[in-house]
Amino acid sequence: MINLDIARIFDEIADLSEIKGENPFRVRAYRRAARTIETLTLDLRSIVERSKSEADAVRELTKIPGIGEGIAKKIYEIVKTGRSSKLESLRSEVNPSLVELLKIPHVGPKTIAKVHKELGISTIEELEEAARRHKLARIAGLGRKAEEKILKGIEQYRKQKGRVPIAKALPYAEAIVEALKSLKSVRKIVIAGSLRRWKDTIGDIDILVVSENPSEVMDAFTRLDGVEEVLAKGETKSSVIFRGINADLRVVPPESFGAATHYFTGSKQHNIRIRELGVKKGLKINEYGIFRGEERIGGEREEDVFAAVNLPFIPPELREDWGEIEAAQAGKLPKLIEMKDLKGDLHVHTNYSDGKNSIEEMAKAAISLGYEYIAVADHSKAVGIAGGMDEEKLRKRQKEIERLNERFESAGINFRVLSAVEVDIKSDFKLDFSDEILRDLDVVIAAIHSKLSQDRETMTRRIISAIENPYVDIIAHPTGRILGKREAYSLDIERVMDAAHDNGVVLELNSYPDRLDLRDIHCKMAKERGVKIAISTDAHDAVQMREVIRYGIATARRGWLSPEDVVNTRSLREMLSMLKHKH
């Protein structure tokens, strides 16, 4: 039983309670607890297991914001017994298959309860059938339009568009901004929402505009080249599907720009917390501004919103209700890493394995970025599909690296190419090069590339065995996820982090936008455990080295990382001294 499983139980309790018609604030409490738990950097199971009694465990658990006595006791029960009696009794009251209907756009708990009660509908197929036969319109409160909407929603749900990797949504958002910028009445236009928070996946594109002529903007937006469907069009807000992705646009007056930017950036949970703080100070905070009674006391700048509740500015990447509000109150917001802090890239490929460019080309690209070093980390021979190197090819590469470094030195260029490998951790736990070979390299990166479906215990031990090898410095893409394609390996990430800490091994944050692995919350977890991170690109050509790093930096910021948490913010000498097999 891990945190994620417990979060799922509370999500189901929330869903079932909602359909049952429970107090919405109770539902919200379960949802908030689920969100908190799934992004918690502590293991609930170990908190419960090291407690002497239930009361002791409850005392510890209720220190977590959003977890009170009721939910704490349920966590205790779940960890101890593997079951939740609350969930089980709900399941006997509310048909559990109704939960899936909640995922259909435009279908909410009230509608579900109604169609279930009136028509006995409990599956998507039954709902679709009833809508087609116009049976739904007979129910009070529903009509023909509702039937159309529900059918459309079902179609959308089946297409499973869902969330897309940030690198796919960002260019579309930039294209929309570019197109609308040219309108005369557009004074300001910004990207907000999860894109501004740099979340790894994006559900929809949010654009905010200041304009004295909203209807001109709405018309232009809904007629953009690329708009496939107009979902809603109002005075100040419209929604469309833009090249397969939902896009929302909102127009506000200039004096509301700051408040609207904050509101539209989210996250939803962060906004709720900020507005609650406002309520306690007798203020109303909405997208138009900050109000005391009728009087507006701010909202032109985003800082106004934070200042109104006595907080410093919180960077968008932190606005997830992952503790940033408490940290801001305590004056303990981290100084987040920035692009300019990086001094090198510790994981790039060259044409010695599956990279496109030569070592020299990669080095020159790195120099142009202002870096002091790169580690060329070509694949080892077991990764045949990526042209992995054997020992002989490795020796040949070594000579080329040495010649290149001599040239840089004699030309007075402060830059060094580090000789590295991305050595494969094979399914039998062995590394793909002998210790003798690894010992002579500048940097040894180890990673898993095959047999990804081994069980949780085996995968955990497989990675830890690499961590314990005396020459392994860095573990690359530690969880193996590929967004939209492949889940992370089944892995006990906490044990991996503890082993990394104990052995002085660095974990990689792979900047590839469909990897971003470690992910944001894992970076936070690593930081709290004192594990150092390398933000690397894993670039297979020079253009990628330049372009994908921003996603890595953004993810690091979402994971609360400061320059000192990251090894490649250090000068060459200092960075090398932090690696395990020192040079």
Next chain:
DNA sequence: GCCGTTTTCGGCCCGACTGTTTTCAGTCG
């Protein structure tokens, strides 16, 4: 269900859009 230097009870963020309502409910973010 959570939470509290004005509360251990009585609040709980706030508004836009749509549809079916003749004054508001449902859904969404």
